[in-house]
Amino acid sequence: MIKPYFSGLRTGMVLQLAIGPLFLVILSITLSSPFTSSISAILGVTLVDFCYIGLALAGIGTLLQRNNIKQGLTLLSALVLLIFGLLFIQQGITMIPDQSVQVTERWTALSSFSTTVVMTASSPLTIIFFTSIFSLKAVEYGYSRKELIWFGFGTGSATLLFLTLIMAAISLFRQQLPPLLLVIMNCGAGLFIAVYGIRQLIRHFFPRTQ
Numbered sequence: 001m002i003k004p005y006f007s008g009l010r011t012g013m014v015l016q017l018a019i020g021p022l023f024l025v026i027l028s029i030t031l032s033s034p035f036t037s038s039i040s041a042i043l044g045v046t047l048v049d050f051c052y053i054g055l056a057l058a059g060i061g062t063l064l065q066r067n068n069i070k071q072g073l074t075l076l077s078a079l080v081l082l083i084f085g086l087l088f089i090q091q092g093i094t095m096i097p098d099q100s101v102q103v104t105e106r107w108t109a110l111s112s113f114s115t116t117v118v119m120t121a122s123s124p125l126t127i128i129f130f131t132s133i134f135s136l137k138a139v140e141y142g143y144s145r146k147e148l149i150w151f152g153f154g155t156g157s158a159t160l161l162f163l164t165l166i167m168a169a170i171s172l173f174r175q176q177l178p179p180l181l182l183v184i185m186n187c188g189a190g191l192f193i194a195v196y197g198i199r200q201l202i203r204h205f206f207p208r209t210q
Contacts, residue, residue, distance in 0.1 A: 001146070001147065004141075004143060004147040004151040004154065005153060005154040005157075006154060008150065008153065008157075009155070009158050011137075011151075011154070012156065012159060013158045015158070016159065021081060021196055022045055022119060023163075024188070025041070025084075025119065026038060026041045027167070027185065027189070028088065028185045028189045029041050029107045030167045030170050031185050032107060032185075032186070033108075035171045036109050038112070039109075040113040041107075041112035042167065044114070045163070046156065046160045048116075048121050049126075056130035056134060057149060057152055059131075074125065074200060074203075075201070076122060077124075077125065077200060078197045078198075080119065081119070081197030082197030082198060084119055084193055085192070085194025085195070085196070088187070088189050089190035089194065090190075130152070130155070133155070134151070137151055
């Protein structure tokens with residue numbers, strides 16, 4: 001079962017290269033808090049990813065493809081992203097008067113973990129994405145169900161490995177970064193997340209006509 005695992009690990013690593021809102025959230029946490037908070041945030045993302053991978057392997061993805069369910073989940077995901085985006089912008093603004101102070105406790109392990117869990121869990125359509133990947137690999141390599149489980153485990157492990165390595169490297173230089181960068185990162189991450197959520201809302205309420 002080693003081959004399916006490493007195949008999943010490679011696939012997961014490629015997927016990690018697509019930088020999204022969660023990466024910016026964890027980057028912001030890494031720049032503003034101890035590395036233990038970053039690890040907690042990464043564990044939150046990894047935990048939900050594994051849950052979604054398990055549900056995808058169980059076949060839940062087919063149910064979520066129903067149009068009414070899919071639209072409802074898209075709306076929920078967009079609203080959560082918009083709320084968190086605005087909170088990040090607000091946090092960045094409140095940090096402006098404290099630029100001269102070295103900030104090291106903006107995030108605790110608990111707040112980091114809970115934030116990434118909520119944000120990752122707010123996008124259950126990820127299950128459909130994983131379902132598509134597993135179906136493709138089952139056809140391409142003829143994986144059995146047991147082999148697909150190992151492939152899924154490898155895919156989920158990539159989240160933990162990739163983010164831990166990247167954030168550990170960034171954390172080494174965190175103390176040398178100017179406080180202004182922290183403000184920019186929080187506001188930038190918040191703006192990106194909020195815009196992403198607004199775009200999803202626009203697509204939900206004003207779908208493109210073919």
